[in-house]
Amino acid sequence: AQSVTQLGSHVSVSEGALVLLRCNYSSSVPPYLFWYVQYPNQGLQLLLKYTSAATLVKGINGFEAEFKKSETSFHLTKPSAHMSDAAEYFCAVRTGANSKLTFGKGITLSVRP
Amino acid sequence: GAVVSQHPSWVICKSGTSVKIECRSLDFQATTMFWYRQFPKQSLMLMATSNEGSKATYEQGVEKDKFLINHASLTLSTLTVTSAHPEDSSFYICSAEGGASRGQETQYFGPGTRLLVL
Numbered sequence: 001a002q003s004v005t006q007l008g009s010h011v012s013v014s015e016g017a018l019v020l021l022r023c024n025y026s027s028s029v030p031p032y033l034f035w036y037v038q039y040p041n042q043g044l045q046l047l048l049k050y051t052s053a054a055t056l057v058k059g060i061n062g063f064e065a066e067f068k069k070s071e072t073s074f075h076l077t078k079p080s081a082h083m084s085d086a087a088e089y090f091c092a093v094r095t096g097a098n099s100k101l102t103f104g105k106g107i108t109l110s111v112r113p
Numbered sequence: 114g115a116v117v118s119q120h121p122s123w124v125i126c127k128s129g130t131s132v133k134i135e136c137r138s139l140d141f142q143a144t145t146m147f148w149y150r151q152f153p154k155q156s157l158m159l160m161a162t163s164n165e166g167s168k169a170t171y172e173q174g175v176e177k178d179k180f181l182i183n184h185a186s187l188t189l190s191t192l193t194v195t196s197a198h199p200e201d202s203s204f205y206i207c208s209a210e211g212g213a214s215r216g217q218e219t220q221y222f223g224p225g226t227r228l229l230v231l
Contacts, residue, residue: 032218043119043206044157044222051218090156094218101147101208101220103156 002027002093006104014112019063019078021107023091026072031093033074034101035065038088047089050074061085086111115215116140119207119223126197127231134192134226136207142187143209147220148180151204163190197230204228 003026013019025031032051036044048059055067065076074091091104116139126132136146144165149157161182162170169182179201181193190209194201204227208220215221 034219036222041204041225041227043117043224044208046115046219046221049216049219051216096218100159100162105156 002031002095002099002102004091004093004102004104006091006107008107009105010108010110012110012112013081015083016080019076019081019085019109021076021089021091021109023065023074023076023104024072025074025091025093027093027095029095031095033065033067034092034094035059035063035074035076036090036092037061038090038106040087044090047076081109081111083111083113085109114140115211115219115221117207117209117221117223119226121226122224123227123229125229125231128198129196132194132197132228134194134205134207134228136190136192136209136223138188138209138221141209141212141215143190143212144187145210146184146190147208148182148190148192149206149208151206151225157206160192194228197228199230202228202230 005024034049035047038044048057050057050067058064063078088106090106094101118137120135146163148160151157160175163182163184165184171177184190206225208222211219
């Protein structure tokens with residue numbers, strides 16, 4: 001079985017500050033890991049993904065994430081938050097092309113001026 | 114690349130009517146598409162997996178006779194909510210697997226369809 005844990009429901013940062021959104025996963029086999037962003041009343045946009053290549057993955061909009069097997073983590077970071085980063089962020093895990101995509105419960109990022 | 118569209122983006126209908134939602138992969142072929150439902154302030158709930166040319170696989174608790182899914186081509190899947198009732202009001206989102214060119218492990222999502230049943 002696979003699962004994703006996103007602790008907390010809301011993170012608030014100041015514009016220009018570091019963004020850190022945590023994600024821990026559970027998987028019995030090497031996982032595929034994803035971060036998606038959802039803006040209000042929109043679908044999900046793929047930010048980045050880990051598919052067993054480089055452990056540090058760079059995505060769109062300046063985001064990156066590091067796969068740490070020993071910690072079963074895939075935390076999302078961005079050095080400097082922008083107002084446009086305010087959205088809902090979902091971490092997700094999949095164990096293969098034929099397996100389900102399992103989502104965390106999501107976390108809301110707010111950016112203060 | 115990897116663009117998925119949905120139509121309509123929102124729909125209001127009367128109780129008892131049926132509503133069809135289309136999901137298209139615009140720049141790639143998708144053997145497998147997925148339908149999700151999202152309640153306010155919650156994560157996505159997988160409703161069914163749709164494979165081109167075969168019957169959809171529904172998740173436990175999802176009524177297949179109420180939520181009809183058809184995947185007639187490699188770029189189009191449809192979800193029909195039959196005899197809709199107010200409790201069917203929700204945000205429905207589809208996704209498509211990226212395939213060989215964009216990663217079969219990756220799902221690309223449509224913009225969603227907001228359904229309101231009066």
